[in-house]
Amino acid sequence: MHPAQLPAFLQAAGIRPTRQRAALAAILFDGAPKHMTAEQVHAAARTRRSKVSLATVYNALHQFTEAGLLREVLIDSARVYFDTNTDAHHHFFDEASGDLHDIPAAAVKLARLPKPLKGRKVARVDVIIRLC
């Protein structure tokens, strides 16, 4: 996305477009899908000489997630990945390299999913294929 569009993009998501949030959005929503940790986003901001504190990175990532702009992916106990692809899809995780790759939802077919317990709705289904 063009940097100039970011403030409007954030505003449309109900997020006040501050300088820091626009800088982080520019890193995350440049068009290429990404899976980044908070630390990686922070490092990327530093590389671009965007002054944003780590606490603000965490705040922003959670706000973006809550607004549906990002999605958390839990692969590794050590850290949370934030995925810019919020469509239903799944993941390959390469244990050797630590790389995460998207699998389009259509590539996986879930048949005979059991019914959730009474009163509960399925929020999301995650499929993680671990490779070694």
Added chain:
Amino acid sequence: MHPAQLPAFLQAAGIRPTRQRAALAAILFDGAPKHMTAEQVHAAARTRRSKVSLATVYNALHQFTEAGLLREVLIDSARVYFDTNTDAHHHFFDEASGDLHDIPAAAVKLARLPKPLKGRKVARVDVIIRLC
């Protein structure tokens, strides 16, 4: 499993059956499938008046996992669950209560799984159905 069988059980898995490991195995492998965190195992040991340090709990859980007696399940970024069910199966995670429930592998049908990248083998497939 009967407590008296635990030493042999551990030994069969290539693990030296120390007092602490037998005490932890008694908590974990009592027959009922469980999903426990290190802290929960530690608390259970304390309740039974088995003196085991938290560091030893972590050591033992990882050794049991490496030996194939347990399986790690990542659901929540805050902690790792150790599952006594090492057969292929999946999980319901109730976000409201934090409860984790097993789904037998047969209840989920994965069709059209994409081929892993060249040279890589599928180590394991995790399906997590998050309920709200």
Added chain:
DNA sequence: GTGATTGCAAATCTTTTGCACTAAA
């Protein structure tokens, strides 16, 4: 005995929080 295991406390790492300061509307 001898090497593996344990306990403890300190260290590490990720993430959160409290609060004074600053910026957006």
Added chain:
DNA sequence: TTTAGTGCAAAAGATTTGCAATCAC
């Protein structure tokens, strides 16, 4: 203005580590 957002440093949790003491074989 007035409220939301930010930065910093400290706190919180989970997990790991270093090392001397202890245990299994």
